[in-house]
Amino acid sequence: MANRLDTRSVPLDRTRNIGIMAHVDAGKTTTTERILFYAGSTTRIGEVDDGSAVTDWMAQEQERGISITAAATTFGWRGHVVNLIDTPGHVDFTMEVERSLRVLDGAIAVFDAVAGVESQSETVWRQADRYRVPRLAFINKCDREGADPARVVEMMKTRLGAHPIVIQLPLVSAPATPGGSTTFDGVIDLIEMRSRTWDVASFGAKFTDGPIPHAHVAGASLAREAMIEAIAELDDELMAAWVAGRELAAAALRAALRRVTLGNRGVPTLVGAAFRNQGIHNLLDAVVDFLPPPSVEIRGRDPQDPTSAPTIVRAVGDDQPLAALVFKVQYDERGSQLSFVRVYTGCLKVGDAVLDASRGSLEQIGGLVRMFANHREDLRQIEAGMIGAVVGGGKLATGDTLCDPRSPILLDAMTVPSAVMGIALEPDTEEDHSKLGVALERLAIEDPSFRVRTDVDSGQIVISGMGELHLEIVVDRLRREFGVNARVGNPQVAYRETISRRAEGENKFVRGAGSPGGPRGDYGHVKLVVEPTDRGGGYVYENRAPSSDIPQELAPAVEAGVTEAALRGVLSGHPMTDLRVQVVGGSYHPVDSNNYAFKVAGGKAFVAAATKASPTLLEPVMSLEVVTPDEHVGDVLGDLHARRGKVAGISARPGVQTVACFVPMASMFGYATDLRSRTKGRATYAMELDHYDEVPTQLRDDVITRLRA
Ligand SMILES: Nc1nc2c(ncn2[C@@H]2O[C@H](COP(=O)(O)OP(=O)(O)OP(=O)(O)O)[C@@H](O)[C@H]2O)c(=O)[nH]1
Ligand SMILES: [Mg+2]
Numbered sequence: 034m035a036n037r038l039d040t041r042s043v044p045l046d047r048t049r050n051i052g053i054m055a056h057v058d059a060g061k062t063t064t065t066e067r068i069l070f071y072a073g074s075t076t077r078i079g080e081v082d083d084g085s086a087v088t089d090w091m092a093q094e095q096e097r098g099i100s101i102t103a104a105a106t107t108f109g110w111r112g113h114v115v116n117l118i119d120t121p122g123h124v125d126f127t128m129e130v131e132r133s134l135r136v137l138d139g140a141i142a143v144f145d146a147v148a149g150v151e152s153q154s155e156t157v158w159r160q161a162d163r164y165r166v167p168r169l170a171f172i173n174k175c176d177r178e179g180a181d182p183a184r185v186v187e188m189m190k191t192r193l194g195a196h197p198i199v200i201q202l203p204l205v206s207a208p209a210t211p212g213g214s215t216t217f218d219g220v221i222d223l224i225e226m227r228s229r230t231w232d233v234a235s236f237g238a239k240f241t242d243g244p245i246p247h248a249h250v251a252g253a254s255l256a257r258e259a260m261i262e263a264i265a266e267l268d269d270e271l272m273a274a275w276v277a278g279r280e281l282a283a284a285a286l287r288a289a290l291r292r293v294t295l296g297n298r299g300v301p302t303l304v305g306a307a308f309r310n311q312g313i314h315n316l317l318d319a320v321v322d323f324l325p326p327p328s329v330e331i332r333g334r335d336p337q338d339p340t341s342a343p344t345i346v347r348a349v350g351d352d353q354p355l356a357a358l359v360f361k362v363q364y365d366e367r368g369s370q371l372s373f374v375r376v377y378t379g380c381l382k383v384g385d386a387v388l389d390a391s392r393g394s395l396e397q398i399g400g401l402v403r404m405f406a407n408h409r410e411d412l413r414q415i416e417a418g419m420i421g422a423v424v425g426g427g428k429l430a431t432g433d434t435l436c437d438p439r440s441p442i443l444l445d446a447m448t449v450p451s452a453v454m455g456i457a458l459e460p461d462t463e464e465d466h467s468k469l470g471v472a473l474e475r476l477a478i479e480d481p482s483f484r485v486r487t488d489v490d491s492g493q494i495v496i497s498g499m500g501e502l503h504l505e506i507v508v509d510r511l512r513r514e515f516g517v518n519a520r521v522g523n524p525q526v527a528y529r530e531t532i533s534r535r536a537e538g539e540n541k542f543v544r545g546a547g548s549p550g551g552p553r554g555d556y557g558h559v560k561l562v563v564e565p566t567d568r569g570g571g572y573v574y575e576n577r578a579p580s581s582d583i584p585q586e587l588a589p590a591v592e593a594g595v596t597e598a599a600l601r602g603v604l605s606g607h608p609m610t611d612l613r614v615q616v617v618g619g620s621y622h623p624v625d626s627n628n629y630a631f632k633v634a635g636g637k638a639f640v641a642a643a644t645k646a647s648p649t650l651l652e653p654v655m656s657l658e659v660v661t662p663d664e665h666v667g668d669v670l671g672d673l674h675a676r677r678g679k680v681a682g683i684s685a686r687p688g689v690q691t692v693a694c695f696v697p698m699a700s701m702f703g704y705a706t707d708l709r710s711r712t713k714g715r716a717t718y719a720m721e722l723d724h725y726d727e728v729p730t731q732l733r734d735d736v737i738t739r740l741r742a
């Protein structure tokens with residue numbers, strides 16, 4: 034079989050690690066499903082709509098028809114081996130996109146030909162920019178009425194600041210009857226200047242290449258000229274050939290487009306309709322032709338000095354010392370841990386003892402597998418440039434670097450998004466209570482964007498995450514996978530506290546000074562200063578106390594006391610942020626000073642200072658985008674106004690308006706249900722954290738009273 038998978042014989046330059054990313058419902062999973070079918074990995078096409086898609090294997094994914102977790106799989110194409118990760122589009126599962134992009138070398142951005150560049154497409158595009166991942170654009174759903182690929186290309190320029198290079202046109206035939214709708218029959222390939230149509234009976238497995246139909250020739254020639262010009266503008270070599278009037282062969286165009294794509298200067302843009310089994314073969318060819326293989330060199334930091342610059346450079350090859358990154362942890366149905374790794378260089382082998390450089394511990398590799406969504410195949414080793422998973426390995430966590438103990442290196446971990454809301458959980462019975470701890474711990478290990486804490490005052494367990502859907506899925510998994518029943522409290526906003534001005538604080542903690550020979554007393558004395566920083570500055574701690582005031586060995590206790598107090602806040606029990614704490618002095622007692630006393634004094638000095646520094650409350654403000662039919666726009670806007678929303682802009686396409694707005698999380702609980710009933714289910718929205726802002730003064734006191742109650 035042409036696409037047989039035999040990874041060991043595939044060299045690095047014929048390896049691709051790619052992700053597929055987009056707004057909810059753009060058709061990522063539908064596209065992935067076709068990819069696996071045409072590559073020969075599956076024998077029939079699964080559908081999202083009836084819960085049979087391979088990469089949507091979780092029960093919650095199948096029931097809801099959405100992707101929740103990133104699913105990795107491997108297949109062969111034209112003598113290449115491709116590791117593919119299908120990511121979820123819903124913003125609540127953005128951690129899945131983040132961790133995938135961290136380890137991928139290239140990505141396919143999918144757009145809906147009708148809806149165009151939607152809010153979450155923009156978010157994932159920026160994430161990919163941050164990791165400098167070269168990408169292709171696939172304009173999907175060209176079969177839908179109102180499909181307008183040209184408009185999508187314009188939106189890619191204006192909304193994403195991208196340089197799309199259109200290498201295909203949709204092959205659209207005129208309506209059969211006057212006033213009827215056009216049909217999408219296939220694609221026109223502007224590099225080869227030919228048309229391609231897919232056979233319906235074989236579910237698109239067979240296709241026919243032919244000349245461009247007469248009616249499309251003129252348009253295709255113009256589009257080809259525009260394509261060549263767009264590539265030449267970004268590639269000097271092609272520009273020289275073009276200016277010289279030389280004949281440009283398809284191979285030369287592809288080579289130039291490859292250079293442009295790898296340099297992140299332009300984005301080859303293709304069209305298709307995954308659901309209609311059209312356009313996928315070309316997309317796979319483009320993955321092989323334009324997206325990069327693993328790089329030949331990687332950079333990392335010295336694990337002894339994790340904040341240093343990434344100056345350690347390693348060549349990539351199977352015979353090099355190992356460097357790999359854990360990007361995802363998952364528990365299987367038997368409860369054993371699977372840790373997904375990308376091996377950057379070297380070879381990870383069963384039986385190896387590798388260093389977890391992030392933790393400083395050794396890890397014995399008991400088993401290795403290659404993942405095909407939730408199915409797996411045993412491996413003896415994972416070679417440089419490949420993706421697989423470690424079985425067992427109970428101490429590994431997302432973001433950990435695994436390396437050869439003789440050549441330590443630390444690779445950059447991924448960014449973990451902040452939580453915006455929480456809910457309290459009350460287990461139904463004693464038994465539920467005892468099972469809950471383990472279950473939550475596991476879920477938190479799987480998903481770093483999900484957090485668990487116990488409220489200091491009420492003793493309640495509070496879980497927090499990216500939004501209502503995120504937490505709803507967690508509660509559902511608790512019940513089904515772990516058999517834990519718990520009542521869910523009202524949603525809570527993940528507030529933060531900060532200070533408005535500089536203040537000093539001091540505390541001397543002295544207790545029962547001992548008589549000579551008797552038990553020792555406690556003595557700790559800390560002076561500190563707090564001052565506000567810019568919004569987004571986080572929490573900064575500096576120890577400037579001379580060691581004659583606070584001895585070196587007691588300094589960590591002071592930091593622990595201050596940090597603990599800062600996490601607890603002084604107004605409402607929420608963590609403090611955007612402030613700098615400087616410990617400036619204190620004193621010690623040669624006999625009675627101890628860690629405990631300095632920790633207490635540090636905490637109390639901090640509370641004294643922060644209370645004087647005009648503390649105030651910050652709330653998460655979300656960026657929200659609502660897409661609604663024209664007739665509901667007035668209602669949607671009125672409702673947003675009532676929710677303290679600030680409209681940032683409204684844009685329109687025929688019949689539909691998109692409202693962009695900033696709105697506090699506190700007024701958005703239950704929005705999904707509300708919007709659905711307000712618009713008869715015809716509007717959609719996406720929302721994500723934009724920034725933290727001060728709670729308006731007229732609301733603050735009420736909020737604080739409520740939080741303290
Ligand atoms: N008309 C049409 N519908 C499509 C096409 N591709 C996908 N769909 C439909 O669009 C819906 C969403 O498809 P998915 O593949 O689940 O989209 P997704 O991007 O994976 O969605 P999430 O993972 O939840 O973000 C499903 O109902 C598909 O059947 C297409 O080419 N044409
Ligand atoms: Mg999906």
